[in-house]
Amino acid sequence: MDNSDLSTLSWSTPPAMAGVMVAGGLLLGGAALVAGPDPAGVLLMIIAAVLLLVLGSIGLRVRPRLAVVDTHTLAIRTLTGGVRRYAFDEVRRAQVISYPRLGRRVPHLEFDIDDATAHEGERLVIFGRWDLGANPLDVADALREAGLPMSERK
CATH class of the missing domain: 2.30.29 (PH-domain like)
Structure with missing residues (x-):
């Protein structure tokens, strides 16, 4: 469904905040790739990056809520x-x-x-x-x- 048919009385996640989450997920994922020899730390960084990417993408995709x-x-x-x-x-x-x-x-x-x-x-x-x-x-x-x-x- 196109968003244009929904009225001006609508609410959704702020796109700037969702965009910051996606950017943070990308940066954190990149940092995990160049991180040192700490496998547990790298795994935690990858998990956090994926969560940021998913939550930010949902915030950008599901509009208005x-x-x-x-x-x-x-x-x-x-x-x-x-x-x-x-x-x-x-x-x-x-x-x-x-x-x-x-x-x-x-x-x-x-x-x-x-x-x-x-x-x-x-x-x-x-x-x-x-x-x-x-x-x-x-x-x-x-x-x-x-x-x-x-x-x-x-």
Whole structure:
């Protein structure tokens, strides 16, 4: 699907950050090739380089991750499933949940969606700041303004 048909109310990983990850993966992979005689260190560098390349590539490829289209339709793009569209009334629950991480609470957006193609007819989708490229609380406010009922759970 072409990105041009998705509205301006959309969120995805910042392309600059994903590009930096890809560049870092390439540099780290090159450094692993010229590293000294430490096989364990070289292996760790190669693993880190591959992870950076994969995560950066996903960030560049899967765009936008979340969008509001056709006024009351949520579009969610995944790496393997393409774009799935859900009417607002198919969203059972949309909420902001704060999870503890490194001594502080980090907000995430969580959607429980009725989806006949999913396992047991429902799908759970969770987005963090990296996925959205914005603070999930700001995205929740924008979704509320678009008409999607949002709740908040601490």
